[in-house]
Amino acid sequence: MLFTFFIAIFLFLLAWKILYIQRNAQKRQHTQVCTLMGNALCCCCHKSNEEQNAQLTDVILSRQPPVSENTRGNLLVFINPHSGRGKSLETFVNTVAPRLDKNSIRYEVVITTGPNHAKTYLSTKKDLGKFNGIVILSGDGLVFEALNGLMLRDDAFQMFPSLPIGVIPSGSGNGLLSSILAKYKESLEPKNVMTKAIEFVTSPSAKAEAVALLQIKTDTADLVGFLSIGWGLMADIDIESERWRKSLGAHRFTASGFIRSACK
Structure with missing residues (x-):
């Protein structure tokens, strides 16, 4: 009885937090900022996250890495604009790209538009051999996509040793x-x-670390995993937590775990 009471309190607080975050996010999209400039009061609205991402996307796609005779690398960069807190585009424009330019490392950018975009891109790109590394601005999900996209290629085992993945x-x-x-x-x-991730990815002398992969084959699927393989309750918790990705971020796993445990 006491356990049920505490679970009920937790679920109530969780629901309140989600609603609070969502309402604040909606308010921020319509908040006006007023500044006194001379004798005029100038007002403008905060840009929504979608508007900021659209502008950053234009900047990235129109940006050309400087041409140099001393190019020290060529990277294929995947950016998921909706991962985590939605800051991956901003991180690339403000931090990663300038470091790559400074170190004379060329790059080609792909901004993912949905699930399996990176997987399809890597499995079908004909000139993938011109790159000597892949950089991913996202979470582990996009790394999973990239690995499984490479595994679908006829030249997969030739590509893996020469195409390290940086995150x-x-x-x-x-x-x-x-x-x-x-x-x-x-x-x-x-x-x-x-800091360490950016240092590794943008350094011409960075070294790769071998990671063991686990391959799972069934009648309908052939997948590789690099962290863990799960099914049953743990898989349900992970999948069902997606609904709170924007509102709770990394805490969504804990919330989903509590709710699943309470329901069972």
């Missing part, structure tokens, strides 16, 4: 990068994880 942590879960940093006793404080 700029922009998702709700960034388990792959965190696991590698933990192996080398690096701090997993978010700021340090981001």
